[in-house]
Amino acid sequence: MGVLQRISEQPRVPIGRITFHLQTSIYRKKGGEYEKVREYLKIGETKDIYGVNGDYIEIQDGLYIRNMDEHQYTMTFGELIVQGANVKSCSKNGIILRKLRPGLILRVVSLKFISNDVTVYGINEKEFISSDEEVQYVMGIFEFDADSTVLKNGQTIKFKKGDTAPYQRVDGHNLLLLDGTWLDISRLNGSFHGL
Incomplete structure (x- = not known):
């Protein structure tokens, strides 16, 4: 449930996750306006959150939901x-x-x-x-989408496709891992997953 990142792009990192307790309408932003799309989010479905803009919460794939009563969803931030x-x-x-x-x-x-x-x-x-x-x-997990070799604390470490690296913070293309070291992901392909 992550978004594929490309080397030249600034990583787009989820700030949290949301699970829906009711069927929920989905919106797409078009020309500065929010318009409802035909699909709905199902009860129990979970999506990553990328931001909040007024009454709208941005979820995966550039879609939005309208802010609703807090008992209709569960939001988590890691x-x-x-x-x-x-x-x-x-x-x-x-x-x-x-x-x-x-x-x-x-x-x-x-x-x-x-x-x-x-x-x-x-x-x-x-x-x-x-x-x-x-x-x-x-904060979340970075999943490697290809076999990768990285330099960490002066040592070469190999990751296989599907391996994950939990992180505490993101600063540009660098992830602060749980052991307190930084991982440069600027040359890696992978996806971010909220928790």
Whole structure:
């Protein structure tokens, strides 16, 4: 469910994913206006999100949906992996709600940037985890569409078609991988997948 990237293009990276709980109309932007197309998104279908423009959410393949009641869909913005033994979730007011076990993987349903160094991840409507905790944020996955050889930390690493590289952040043609190293994808063909 990704979008094929070409070397010369700036990568188009999904900011999240959306799953629909109701059959949903699809729109296409034509001449600056949104017009409804004949197809619909089915109940349970999931698409990558590329942006929000007023009342419209851009999904895969240059299509849009009209912003709807939040109970009609589930939107996620990556995952958190609990790494430390003392990670706690808190309420909006900072009250500790529970201790989380290491290895637990949680979907991120909201992001709030407090400063350049601190982000607060919402894991549901009532629980939040700070990036100050021992957690690993996973924004998405880059899937290799061809066998590739890359240089990483001065070593040559081979990837086969279909291999994936989970990443925390994208900066131009560079992916910040989970191990803290950067991967230059400017000469690679692959697709991005939201989580």
